[in-house]
Amino acid sequence: ETGVTQSPTHxxxxxxxxxxxxxxxxxxxxxxxxxxxxxxxxxQFIFQYYREEENGRGNFPPRFSGLQFPNYSSELNVNALELxxxxxxxxxxxxxxxxxxxxxxxxxxx
Amino acid sequence: xxxxxxxxxSLIVQKGGIxxxxxxxxxxxxxxxxxxxxxxxxGPALLIAIRxxxxxxxxxxxxxxxxxxxxxxxxxxxDSQPGDSATYFCAARANRKTSYDKVIFGPGTSLSVxx
Numbered sequence: 636e637t638g639v640t641q642s643p644t645h646x647x648x649x650x651x652x653x654x655x656x657x658x659x660x661x662x663x664x665x666x667x668x669x670x671x672x673x674x675x676x677x678x679q680f681i682f683q684y685y686r687e688e689e690n691g692r693g694n695f696p697p698r699f700s701g702l703q704f705p706n707y708s709s710e711l712n713v714n715a716l717e718l719x720x721x722x723x724x725x726x727x728x729x730x731x732x733x734x735x736x737x738x739x740x741x742x743x744x745x
Numbered sequence: 746x747x748x749x750x751x752x753x754x755s756l757i758v759q760k761g762g763i764x765x766x767x768x769x770x771x772x773x774x775x776x777x778x779x780x781x782x783x784x785x786x787x788g789p790a791l792l793i794a795i796r797x798x799x800x801x802x803x804x805x806x807x808x809x810x811x812x813x814x815x816x817x818x819x820x821x822x823x824d825s826q827p828g829d830s831a832t833y834f835c836a837a838r839a840n841r842k843t844s845y846d847k848v849i850f851g852p853g854t855s856l857s858v859x860x
Contacts, residue, residue, distance in 0.1 A: 639788075668846055677751075677834050677850030678789065691847050725788050729846050732777065732838070736788030 639728050639737035647743045653714045656740045658726030660707040667709040668734065669701060670725040678725055684709055716744045749837050751851030758858050764822040766854045768835035771816065775837040779848070780809065780820050783832045792833070793820075825858045832856070 640659045648654050660667055666685045670678035680693035684703035698714040707728070713720055721744045727734040750769045758764045768778075777796055781789035795802045795809045795818065802809045808821040822829055835851040 666846060668848075675853075677749075677836075677852050678848075680847045680849070683846055693847065727788075732846055733791060733794075734779075734789075734846065734848060736790065738786065738788050 639726055639735055641724075641726050641737040641740050643740055644738070645741045645743075647745060648716050649745050650716055650718060652716050652744075653712065654716060654742060656711040656713075656724050656726075656742075658709045658711070658728075658737060660709070660728035661735050664728035664730045664735070665707050666729045667703055667707065668727045668729065669709070669711045670727065670736075671695075672723040672725055672739070674722070681711070713742075718744050720744050749835060749849050749851040751835050751854060753854060754852070755855040756857070758825045758856065760825065760827060760858055760860050762825050762858075764820075764825045764829070764856055764858070766820045766833055766835065766856075767817065768819065768851050769815075769817045770837050772837070772839065772849075773816070774839040775849075777838045778809070778811065778818050779836050779838070780807075781834045781836060781850070783834065783853075789834060822856075825856075827858045827860055830856055830858050 642657045668683040669681040672678040681695050683691040687703045700712045702710045723739040725739045727736045779794035780792045782792045783789040793804050793807050797813045806823045811818045832853045832855050834853050836848045838848045
């Protein structure tokens, strides 16, 4: 059974650019959630995908968007990057409600 | 009402001692309370979880105590070890039928266990 894998692990962007982060779900998990973790804080829920549809969203603007593919892998896209978007982005796959997190993608916006 | 409060922010405990982290919530719709452990450079990992119909749950050296009337819950780590040094997050989730898998995390407690 493979775990949740995320790519890239680290990346640096400049303000105004766009970024795509990728996540491969744990085998058998059909639900994927994305969280943003700022330095020294707890993860904040961005949104969740179930069977390729967004079925829940946290308090994040529309420039945060996502996709889920038929193999349950997922992407997080962030447009018009702002300095405050610098954070660790965590993907979590789940089945029956228990979250399994990947190691995250560390985004730095300059 | 969606907030989960957590204290202390940081904690230093001697090896063999008891580590205690406290959390509180307001939303009575929460019905699942997990604790996550996060090591530097890693994602959070589920440590132990409890539902509000139970007042205590123990798994090895880790115990959750839950006080539904006070809307408080706590994690006790018995016989703390240097390998327990990590950041601990309490969390809460409302009924999955109404809130899917959205988990609200506390701000975290950085635990250092010194030899």
